[in-house]
Amino acid sequence: MNCQPLLQNWTPAQAERMNTAIFVAQHRLHQLELFRDEHLVETLDRHPRRDLGINTMGSDPVRHTDWQEGRAGNLTAEQLLAAAKQGRVWLNLRRVMDHHPEYCELVNQLYEELEATCPGLATYNRSANLLISSPEAIVYYHLDCPVNMLWHLRGSKRVWAYPLEAGLVSDETIEGVLCGEKSEELEFRPEWDELAIAHDLQPGEMITWPQHTPHRVVNTGGVNVSLSTEHMTRQAARRNNVFLANRHFRAVLGGEFRSTELQGWRPGLKEFTLRVMRRIPALAPQPPQGFKYPISFEVDLEAPNCVRPVAESREPKFVPM
Ligand SMILES: [Fe+2]
Numbered sequence: 049m050n051c052q053p054l055l056q057n058w059t060p061a062q063a064e065r066m067n068t069a070i071f072v073a074q075h076r077l078h079q080l081e082l083f084r085d086e087h088l089v090e091t092l093d094r095h096p097r098r099d100l101g102i103n104t105m106g107s108d109p110v111r112h113t114d115w116q117e118g119r120a121g122n123l124t125a126e127q128l129l130a131a132a133k134q135g136r137v138w139l140n141l142r143r144v145m146d147h148h149p150e151y152c153e154l155v156n157q158l159y160e161e162l163e164a165t166c167p168g169l170a171t172y173n174r175s176a177n178l179l180i181s182s183p184e185a186i187v188y189y190h191l192d193c194p195v196n197m198l199w200h201l202r203g204s205k206r207v208w209a210y211p212l213e214a215g216l217v218s219d220e221t222i223e224g225v226l227c228g229e230k231s232e233e234l235e236f237r238p239e240w241d242e243l244a245i246a247h248d249l250q251p252g253e254m255i256t257w258p259q260h261t262p263h264r265v266v267n268t269g270g271v272n273v274s275l276s277t278e279h280m281t282r283q284a285a286r287r288n289n290v291f292l293a294n295r296h297f298r299a300v301l302g303g304e305f306r307s308t309e310l311q312g313w314r315p316g317l318k319e320f321t322l323r324v325m326r327r328i329p330a331l332a333p334q335p336p337q338g339f340k341y342p343i344s345f346e347v348d349l350e351a352p353n354c355v356r357p358v359a360e361s362r363e364p365k366f367v368p369m
Pocket residue numbers: 190191192196263
């Protein structure tokens with residue numbers, strides 16, 4: 049347990065805004081030993097490879113189809129970290145709370161402090177991914193289903209978040225992402241940046257935004273290390289269920305189920321009805337599908353960008369989540 053608080057300089061006014069605005073605040077996770085090279089190598093080494101995402105990408109933010117999935121081959125943890133430093137590689141150590149007790153403790157401490165700081169916040173389904181990425185890596189425009197927070201630790205990156213009020217993302221798109229019909233990477237136009245809030249994220253800063261806010265990231269200096277945490281709240285679950293209910297009710301019952309209002313008795317009834325329908329096979333929606341990219345490269349310290357294409361490339365496919 050870290051005796052000192054992990055959150056720094058949060059004012060009550062900030063905490064109030066956390067769920068409603070694109071929001072940057074300070075923390076001190078980057079000062080912990082845990083994120084130095086030797087600990088990263090140790091964590092990478094102990095981390096099950098089935099939960100290690102390895103990706104590469106292009107440099108044009110519009111061409112999201114350049115996102116590729118790779119494999120580590122026989123590389124050691126040390127070599128993988130070296131590839132992240134010198135190549136164009138994105139390592140995602142998924143579900144670190146499940147695999148590393150020290151991360152479980154750390155993330156729970158973070159959330160306990162968050163809940164103590166933000167009035168009314170109650171989180172569940174907490175999870176965290178450790179992201180280690182190359183100095184010029186990017187993440188394409190996309191949106192996430194749970195609430196997510198990016199705790200930045202090393203290197204620098206520019207983050208663009210596109211306020212939901214700008215209307216860039218339709219309700220049908222959110223529905224499509226939630227039920228897995230659409231990949232989380234979405235079509236993007238550079239002119240949308242005028243509507244975005246851009247922030248140069250430094251170690252010791254955390255950025256978050258209201259659930260379903262689309263965002264994209266470009267690394268701007270040094271190997272980047274960040275902890276991405278995700279959680280649900282009752283309100284976040286309701287929001288997801290209202291979107292899923294709208295889509296399912298339109299498909300099953302016809303009519304215009306489009307309201308995304310979250311207050312009052314109607315959304316509660318929608319959520320309840322969806323839950324009941326999930327239990328009746330004839331009325332249940334299809335279980336969500338995940339978008340699975342084919343493996344198209346292997347990490348190789350000798351190859352350009354540390355990316356060596358492999359022949360067995362197949363078409364991307366959707367698989368049950
Ligand atoms: Fe994201």
